[in-house]
Amino acid sequence: MKIKVLVAYASRYGSTQEVAEAIAAALRESGLEADLEPMRKVEALEEYTAVVLGAPIYMSRWHKDARAFLSRHREALTERPVAVFALGPFHDKEEEWKEVRAQLDKELAKFPWLTPIAIEIFGGKFDPEKLRFPDNLIARLPASPLHKMPAIDVRDWTAVRAWANKLAAQLQPAFPQ
Numbered sequence: 680m681k682i683k684v685l686v687a688y689a690s691r692y693g694s695t696q697e698v699a700e701a702i703a704a705a706l707r708e709s710g711l712e713a714d715l716e717p718m719r720k721v722e723a724l725e726e727y728t729a730v731v732l733g734a735p736i737y738m739s740r741w742h743k744d745a746r747a748f749l750s751r752h753r754e755a756l757t758e759r760p761v762a763v764f765a766l767g768p769f770h771d772k773e774e775e776w777k778e779v780r781a782q783l784d785k786e787l788a789k790f791p792w793l794t795p796i797a798i799e800i801f802g803g804k805f806d807p808e809k810l811r812f813p814d815n816l817i818a819r820l821p822a823s824p825l826h827k828m829p830a831i832d833v834r835d836w837t838a839v840r841a842w843a844n845k846l847a848a849q850l851q852p853a854f855p856q
């Protein structure tokens with residue numbers, strides 16, 4: 680039986696979805712089966728050997744669909760390997776990445792039954808022209824770190840693919856085919 684992985688994502692503006700797509704593609708290239716679904720559409724996990732969960736950080740919180748997904752699928756998630764990623768910082772400042780990792784860890788700590796086999800942060804994408812309410816208002820506040828910030832995309836596709844390849848290598852010996 681082939682290893683079948685669900686890559687489930689939450690995304691407001693599509694950048695996390697694109698990372699989830701790249702992860703699913705890399706898993707397939709490694710010989711695994713991989714389905715890609717928005718978290719809110721996933722009803723059952725029974726057919727999956729493992730689950731990859733990806734969602735952006737907004738206002739220091741992991742996207743609410745991710746938190747809801749963890750609550751909804753608690754039982755199934757305790758029975759299979761789970762890997763987690765988040766999108767976040769816009770700059771390559773080490774401090775910023777550490778802070779975002781701490782934000783994600785804090786969110787995950789609310790689900791103490793969850794023991795991910797991998798946790799990773801990939802950089803984020805920001806386009807002020809695409810922001811919808813209320814993000815567009817937040818970005819206009821002079822006190823906001825997004826105030827007058829130009830469009831930027833620091834997602835590291837090499838790191839994304841490397842993470843997915845490592846994940847495939849972790850899963851393959853755990854579920855010999």
Ligand SMILES: Cc1cc2nc3c(=O)[nH]c(=O)nc-3n(C[C@H](O)[C@H](O)[C@H](O)COP(=O)(O)O)c2cc1C
Pocket residue numbers: 689690691692693694695696735736737738739740766767768779802803804805810814817818
């Ligand atoms: C209003 C707003 C608030 C954000 N808050 C955070 C934050 O607290 N921490 C962080 O690391 N990134 C933050 N980000 C960056 C997002 O995580 C990043 O833009 C990500 O790529 C968005 O993913 P999406 O396109 O899938 O929605 C914020 C972005 C916006 C627009």
